[in-house]
Every structure is written in C-alpha cells, then in structure tokens.
Amino acid sequence: MSLHLIIGDKLYSSWSLRAALALELAGVSYSEQMIKLGQPDTRALILQYSATGKVPLLQTEHGTIADSLAIAEYLNEQFPAAQLWPADIAARAQARSACAQMHSGFFGLRANLPFDLSHDQALASMPAEARADIERIGALWAECRALAIESGPYLFGPLSLVDAFFAPVAVRLHTYRVALSAEDAAYVEAIYQWPAFKAWQQAGLEEVQG
Incomplete structure (x- = not known):
C-alpha cells in the first residue's frame, strides 16, 4: 500500500x-x-x-x-x-474517549502554550484557563492508567494511538516547564524517549538551524 x-x-x-x-x-x-x-x-x-x-x-x-x-x-x-488501540474493551473505549477529548478540547492550553519544539521557558503567569486544562489532563491521564491491564511507561502500558495524540501535550508541558506530579513527569519523559518522537523532534529542531 x-x-x-x-x-x-x-x-x-x-x-x-x-x-x-x-x-x-x-x-x-x-x-x-x-x-x-x-x-x-x-x-x-x-x-x-x-x-x-x-x-x-x-x-x-x-x-x-x-x-x-x-x-x-x-x-x-x-x-x-x-494493535494500535488497547486490546481490552474498557481500556480501548477510554483510549478513544481520551483522544476525542484531546481532539476537540483543551483550547486554553493550545492558546496559551503554543506548540514549539524549540521553546524552553516557563510562562511568567499561567492563565486560569490553561491551568484548568492542565489539571484536567492530569486527571484524564490518571483515568487512562487506572484502566491499563498491561505494564509499560505509557498511558495504557505499551504504546498506543492515545500516546500519539498526547505527545504534543507532553511537548507543551515540557517546553513551558510546567510542574507535574511524579507520574505525569515520568510519562512526559517516556514520550521524549520514544524513538519515533525523538526523530521528529530532531528534524523539527533542524528546521530552526536551517
């Protein structure tokens, strides 16, 4: 194909x-x-x-x-x-729900923490709407982990589509130096260690140099 x-x-x-x-x-x-x-x-x-x-x-x-x-x-x-979605029915349903929520929401986060792989500075003041989105994201990630039946560093254990959808969120949290719980910080680090993401990141940073 x-x-x-x-x-x-x-x-x-x-x-x-x-x-x-x-x-x-x-x-x-x-x-x-x-x-x-x-x-x-x-x-x-x-x-x-x-x-x-x-x-x-x-x-x-x-x-x-x-x-x-x-x-x-x-x-x-x-x-x-x-096997792009989790195999378990409940986990798969939650993964799809999480992706749909990301796809159609979190406008406060998008507007105030624009995606830029080269950014590396905290906001002087976090707007309330962005803070509310960040708190909801943390809760959503916890909801995903609660339904995971396999082990691994990602939201449902092994990599799945939900991690592809939240990778840009991880970038925003990392590049704007948002304080996170230990679990959420570990997840962001796992995204940054994902070889496919690392390759994209490197190519993006090379665009700056170009």
Whole structure:
C-alpha cells in the first residue's frame, strides 16, 4: 500500500506530529511532504490536495484522508496486526474517549502554550484557563492508567494511538516547564524517549538551524 503524508512544519505542527506517530506505530512505510505553515501561499498549496485547507493529510489508495483522528482510525482498520488501540474493551473505549477529548478540547492550553519544539521557558503567569486544562489532563491521564491491564511507561502500558495524540501535550508541558506530579513527569519523559518522537523532534529542531 502506498501512503503519502502531507504535513506542516515539524517544529510547529502538533497535528502533523500525531499523524506521523500513528504511522510509525502502524509500522508501515510512507513518503512525506512538508508544506510550510504561515506563508502567503500555505493555504493555496494545501488546497491542491484537500478542500479542508489544513494538514495533516494522508494520501492512500482509498483517497485523501484529512484530520489526524480519521487518519488514526484508517490505520487501525488497515493494519489490525499493529494493535494500535488497547486490546481490552474498557481500556480501548477510554483510549478513544481520551483522544476525542484531546481532539476537540483543551483550547486554553493550545492558546496559551503554543506548540514549539524549540521553546524552553516557563510562562511568567499561567492563565486560569490553561491551568484548568492542565489539571484536567492530569486527571484524564490518571483515568487512562487506572484502566491499563498491561505494564509499560505509557498511558495504557505499551504504546498506543492515545500516546500519539498526547505527545504534543507532553511537548507543551515540557517546553513551558510546567510542574507535574511524579507520574505525569515520568510519562512526559517516556514520550521524549520514544524513538519515533525523538526523530521528529530532531528534524523539527533542524528546521530552526536551517
């Protein structure tokens, strides 16, 4: 199967990161194309591939799939042997719920702690809406761990799609030096040690140098 992923800058595009990590979890080969964000021709370039005007986009033999969550579910269907969701029914339901909550919420976190792999400084003052999101994220991660039936450093033990979706959150918490519980700090560190994430991070930081 031929898969082609269209992304934004690795330094700044959190949604592109999610899709790329999902592909890495699936263990499939794919080609990659970057469209720089925030440029005068960005939208026009993306519209050549999708009417959404947004990245990521995954070109497949079944058409172009827009949106990271749709890409994740497509990969889950096409590559069942990869076991992208937890095997346990309750854990799988919670994992999907957590991803959906991340996908459609946490606007205070997004607005006040923008994704930037090169950032390394705490906010002088954490806005209330961002603090509320961070507290909810900690509770959500605890809810995931409570349903894990396998051991491992990730939210449900072994890596799964939920970790791909929360990797950009881990970046925000790390790069803005947010104080975390020991469990949450260990999870953020686990994300930073994930080889697929490390490769993306390095490529993103090289964009700064370029």
